[in-house]
Amino acid sequence: MKIQRRQILGMGAAAALSTTFARQAWAQGFPNKPLTLVVPFAPGGNTDIVARTVAVALGKTLGQSVIVDNRAGAGGSIGAMQVARAAADGYTLLLCGAGVVVTVPEMVKTSYSRASFAPLGLVNKSSMVLLARKNETRFKNFKELAAYARSGEGKLIAAHSGPGTPNHLALLQLESLLKTKFTTVSYKGSGPALVDLIGGQVDVHFDQVTSSQQHIKGGALQALAVLGPAQDPSLPGVQTVAELGFGEIDGTTYVGVLAPSGTPKEVQDKLAAALAQAVKDPQTVNSARELGSVALSSTPQEFARILDAEYALATQATRDGRLKAD
Numbered sequence: 001m002k003i004q005r006r007q008i009l010g011m012g013a014a015a016a017l018s019t020t021f022a023r024q025a026w027a028q029g030f031p032n033k034p035l036t037l038v039v040p041f042a043p044g045g046n047t048d049i050v051a052r053t054v055a056v057a058l059g060k061t062l063g064q065s066v067i068v069d070n071r072a073g074a075g076g077s078i079g080a081m082q083v084a085r086a087a088a089d090g091y092t093l094l095l096c097g098a099g100v101v102v103t104v105p106e107m108v109k110t111s112y113s114r115a116s117f118a119p120l121g122l123v124n125k126s127s128m129v130l131l132a133r134k135n136e137t138r139f140k141n142f143k144e145l146a147a148y149a150r151s152g153e154g155k156l157i158a159a160h161s162g163p164g165t166p167n168h169l170a171l172l173q174l175e176s177l178l179k180t181k182f183t184t185v186s187y188k189g190s191g192p193a194l195v196d197l198i199g200g201q202v203d204v205h206f207d208q209v210t211s212s213q214q215h216i217k218g219g220a221l222q223a224l225a226v227l228g229p230a231q232d233p234s235l236p237g238v239q240t241v242a243e244l245g246f247g248e249i250d251g252t253t254y255v256g257v258l259a260p261s262g263t264p265k266e267v268q269d270k271l272a273a274a275l276a277q278a279v280k281d282p283q284t285v286n287s288a289r290e291l292g293s294v295a296l297s298s299t300p301q302e303f304a305r306i307l308d309a310e311y312a313l314a315t316q317a318t319r320d321g322r323l324k325a326d
Contacts, residue, residue, distance in 0.1 A: 030267050034065040036092050037257070040079025040100055042072040046210045046291055050124045050255055051095045053287040057278035075164060075325075076100035077110050084112035088262030090271055095123070095257050098310040103164040106314045107325045114311060117258040118268055119303035121275045123284075126208045126293035127232035128170050128251030129223040130241075131197060131216075138203075142224040142244050145204065150180050158182040159193040159205040163325050167206040169313050170227045170251030172322055174206075177247045197221065208253050209234050209292040227251030234292045254296070256303045272300050 037058075039051045048070060055066040071079035080100050086092035094101075094117065102114045132139065139145040149156040160167040163186060175181055185202055187193040190211040197205045198220050205212075209232055215221040216235070226232050226240045227249050241249045257275055259268060278284060279297035288295040317323035 030090055030270060031062055031064045033091065034067055035059075035062070035090070036067050036069050038069050038071055038079045038083050038092065038094050040071055040073075040076035040094070040096050043070050046126070046208070046293070047096065047255060049287065049291060050293070053284050054095065054123050054257070054275075054278055057281035057284045058274060060281070061274040061277045075104045075108070075162065077104050077108070077112075080104070080117075081111055083258070083260060084116040086260055088260040088264075090259060090263050090267035093120070093257050093259055093271070095255065097166060097253055097255050098307050099164055099166055099169070099314075101258065102307055102311040103169070103314040103323075106311075106318045107164050107323060114307060116261055118261045118263055119300045119307060120257045120259055120268060120272045121279075121300055122254055122256040122296050122298040122303050122306065123275065123279050124255040124288055124293050125296045126210045126253045126291070127235075128166060128206060128208055128227040128253060129212065129232070129235065129238065130174070130225045130227060131194075131205045131207055131212055131221045132203065132224055133197065133200065134219055134222045136203075136222075139224075142239075142241070142246075145224055146178055146246065149178055149182065153181045154183045156180075156182045157185060157201075157203045159185045159187055159197060159202040161190045161193055161207070162186055162188060164314065164323060166251055166253045166310075167208075168323075169310070169317070170206045170249065172317050173249045173251065173313070174227070174241070177241070177249055194221075206251065213292045232292075250309075254303075254306050256298070256306070268300070 037051055037055050039048050041047050051068050055068050059066040071082055076096055080094060083092055083094040101117055105113050139148045158171055160171050190207050193205050194215060196202050213234055216223055223235050223238045225244060226238055228240060229250055231240060276297040279295050285295045
């Protein structure tokens with residue numbers, strides 16, 4: 001029997017429509033089993049605490065358990081690689097800062113890239129501050145520190161929490177603003193850097209309020225400036241670098257949730273909506289406040305813009321030769 005061209009086109013349209021309906025029906029039934037939220041860092045850290053609170057709230061919203069799976073190592077790339085390789089069905093998600101998916105691949109060879117993930121939304125943000133010892137005599141405020149740093153290249157000894165971390169990118173931004181270079185010391189995390197700052201081995205450290213507020217409140221350290229667009233409510237009276245007249249710098253640390261990039265749009269939309277609701281859960285809000293951070297929801301597009309901004313910083317620093325793995 002001869003099949004006309006119009007019939008073939010009709011059959012193709014019907015098949016496409018059938019596939020669309022099947023995807024929509026599948027998305028409507030999602031999720032029908034527990035989800036896994038991969039955290040690419042060790043248990044007990046700030047990111048892990050955020051993840052566990054968000055997982056509980058997200059589970060309540062979706063009606064399924066959300067299991068936190070810590071996969072630490074290689075600057076977060078081990079956990080990110082696991083999610084990039086996972087089935088793109090919405091059941092395996094990644095919770096991390098932008099650096100894991102855009103900065104780490106700029107420094108080392110990874111099997112994933114920024115394009116391997118679909119951003120679903122932000123869940124948390126924390127301010128970064130420039131810290132010095134409370135009893136520091138060479139500079140008692142940010143303006144004096146700027147003058148000290150400019151008085152001789154490499155004179156200021158500055159610590160950060162490892163290549164490509166938000167702390168490191170904030171340091172690079174401040175070097176550019178002050179038009180000078182620091183002697184930089186790289187640490188494997190904020191804890192060891194804070195110990196050496198308090199002990200006098202380094203002059204300043206770039207750190208999140210979440211990690212440093214206990215030392216500030218305890219009187220060992222002082223915050224010289226907030227490295228972000230606005231003052232932090234946990235540090236009343238501490239001005240931003242811009243307010244002090246030195247230009248814009250944003251060291252805000254954003255944490256969000258991503259899915260493998262091939263995840264169906266209908267599932268991405270459902271997860272994004274559930275995530276936005278989970279971030280507003282009172283337990284999530286209170287837990288963030290206790291950490292010294294803010295529970296922050298966003299659209300996938302807003303999270304994508306955060307990724308774009310950090311990617312621009314990372315690629316420029318790489319081209320300048322200032323961003324490399326230890």
